[in-house]
Amino acid sequence: MLDIKITKTTAPKAKPTDETKLGFGKISSDHMFLMDYSVEQGWHDPRIVPYAPFQLDPACVVFHYAQELFEGLKAYRTADNKIQLFRPDCNGQRFADSSERMCIPTIPVEDFVQACKALVEVEKDWVPHTDGSSLYIRPFVIATDVGMGVHASHNYTFCIICFPSGAYYAEGINPVRIYVEDEYIRAAPGLTGYAKCGGNYAASLKAGEKAAQLGFAQVLWLDGIEKKYVEEVGAMNIMFKIAGKVYTAACTGTVLPGVTRRSIIEVLRDWGYEVIEGKLSIEDIMKAGKDGTLEEVFGTGTAAVISPVKELDWKGDKVFINDGKIGDVTQKLYDTLTGIQWGKIEDTKGWIVPVCEG
Numbered sequence: 001m002l003d004i005k006i007t008k009t010t011a012p013k014a015k016p017t018d019e020t021k022l023g024f025g026k027i028s029s030d031h032m033f034l035m036d037y038s039v040e041q042g043w044h045d046p047r048i049v050p051y052a053p054f055q056l057d058p059a060c061v062v063f064h065y066a067q068e069l070f071e072g073l074k075a076y077r078t079a080d081n082k083i084q085l086f087r088p089d090c091n092g093q094r095f096a097d098s099s100e101r102m103c104i105p106t107i108p109v110e111d112f113v114q115a116c117k118a119l120v121e122v123e124k125d126w127v128p129h130t131d132g133s134s135l136y137i138r139p140f141v142i143a144t145d146v147g148m149g150v151h152a153s154h155n156y157t158f159c160i161i162c163f164p165s166g167a168y169y170a171e172g173i174n175p176v177r178i179y180v181e182d183e184y185i186r187a188a189p190g191l192t193g194y195a196k197c198g199g200n201y202a203a204s205l206k207a208g209e210k211a212a213q214l215g216f217a218q219v220l221w222l223d224g225i226e227k228k229y230v231e232e233v234g235a236m237n238i239m240f241k242i243a244g245k246v247y248t249a250a251c252t253g254t255v256l257p258g259v260t261r262r263s264i265i266e267v268l269r270d271w272g273y274e275v276i277e278g279k280l281s282i283e284d285i286m287k288a289g290k291d292g293t294l295e296e297v298f299g300t301g302t303a304a305v306i307s308p309v310k311e312l313d314w315k316g317d318k319v320f321i322n323d324g325k326i327g328d329v330t331q332k333l334y335d336t337l338t339g340i341q342w343g344k345i346e347d348t349k350g351w352i353v354p355v356c357e358g
Ligand code: COI
Pocket: 072, 235, 236, 300, 301, 302, 303, 304, 305
């Protein structure tokens, strides 16, 4: 259990007046959580302080060798004015798993969750009220050793910041066009695909820019070896409903183990759908698109929750999905998951973690 010292700001910022114009991750709240690591003291000095810029030596390891990680989760305000989180322990566990991969000392899951809850409680007035909006929580850790040697740092800072946010994509839940990327790759066996490290995202930008220039919302990533099997879409997991069954890439090292992904798989199985986690070739998907069995395609992630796909383009070949409309199962999944998150649907799964009264 962390002994968190809280220092409140003496100059709170004005809260956004128009919650329909929040955007995503644009406006930070008043405070942040900090905790430091040194070899001698381990993780120490957990504290909540006024939000402020960091002062860091330009030679810090994080700036040069990208030893860092992040997470993303949300705090929701319910209709009866309670503030709650969705499966923060899953984010804590993924943070620990990512830490292990990046040679960063792990933070116990219960400390990670406690830190998120403590900060959200201090920032509860920043949790927006408008339907579909939430407080996006961004925990991250950076390597702070100073020097040019390539090595795992001996010093780190763990930080959590928050942003009142609306929809992640400007399109909201409108179906998007996707470019199947056959030049660049996101991950390969043995690399860091399953870790939520910034480097994965930096490496993905080039393909995203290319797709945008061609008029697509995002890229569909294929496996890094054969460029044959589908893995992720943009920064989300992806699912394909083909002839009544739902397919998604297995989490075997190259795919981010999404919290929304695993929640949706559970819900689908509860509803009686067969969900297959495994290899699904882009060729089979295109074939299904042509013979009419590709029923629904959607990305899943914390930020956007669900992002339906209406078109896939692979080397100039195109398939169109569900006449450009959001599929029934996609819509029902979106309604169910967001219903649980915002407290409109009873949480029978123990996924909701209450924080405080709003
Ligand atoms: C998410 O869907 O939560 C993501 O990982 C996207 C994030 C990088 C903004």
